[in-house]
Amino acid sequence: MADPSIFTRIRSGEIPGEILLDTGRVFAIRDINPQAPLHVLVIPVAEQYRNVTELAAGNPALLAEMVAVAQQIADEHAGGEYRLIFNTGPRAAQSVFHVHAHVLGNIEENRLVG
Numbered sequence: 489m490a491d492p493s494i495f496t497r498i499r500s501g502e503i504p505g506e507i508l509l510d511t512g513r514v515f516a517i518r519d520i521n522p523q524a525p526l527h528v529l530v531i532p533v534a535e536q537y538r539n540v541t542e543l544a545a546g547n548p549a550l551l552a553e554m555v556a557v558a559q560q561i562a563d564e565h566a567g568g569e570y571r572l573i574f575n576t577g578p579r580a581a582q583s584v585f586h587v588h589a590h591v592l593g594n595i596e597e598n599r600l601v602g
């Protein structure tokens with residue numbers, strides 16, 4: 489078996505991190521290097537999906553649950569509005585190959601990144 493991802497290690501408490509929400513299937517942590525006033529990662533507990541394309545094909549209900557969790561995070565921390573980003577592949581700056589959504593909120597400038 490592959491080693492657990494950095495996100496799984498945060499969820500298990502092996503590595504410190506701020507867990508905002510955990511449904512048992514999806515969890516949310518604050519990004520260590522925030523690119524917006526609110527920057528949260530929404531992650532399925534299941535590690536087998538490396539990116540959103542694999543997740544959408546393999547378990548669309550889990551992808552929908554990630555979007556619902558993103559909305560819940562935005563409701564609690566950003567007035568209900570948010571930007572959702574899935575980096576897919578190294579040439580799109582993906583660095584962790586355990587699918588995750590970046591939830592950005594409270595954005596003051598209309599920049600595409602950050």
Ligand code: 5GP
Pocket residue numbers: 494498503505506517518519520521522529574575581582583584585
């Ligand atoms: P990616 O580049 O794969 O789309 O996103 C990975 C994200 O994970 C980055 O935004 C990075 O800041 C975040 N990250 C990497 N290591 C850690 C960590 O140890 N703790 C937390 N909270 N976030 C991390």
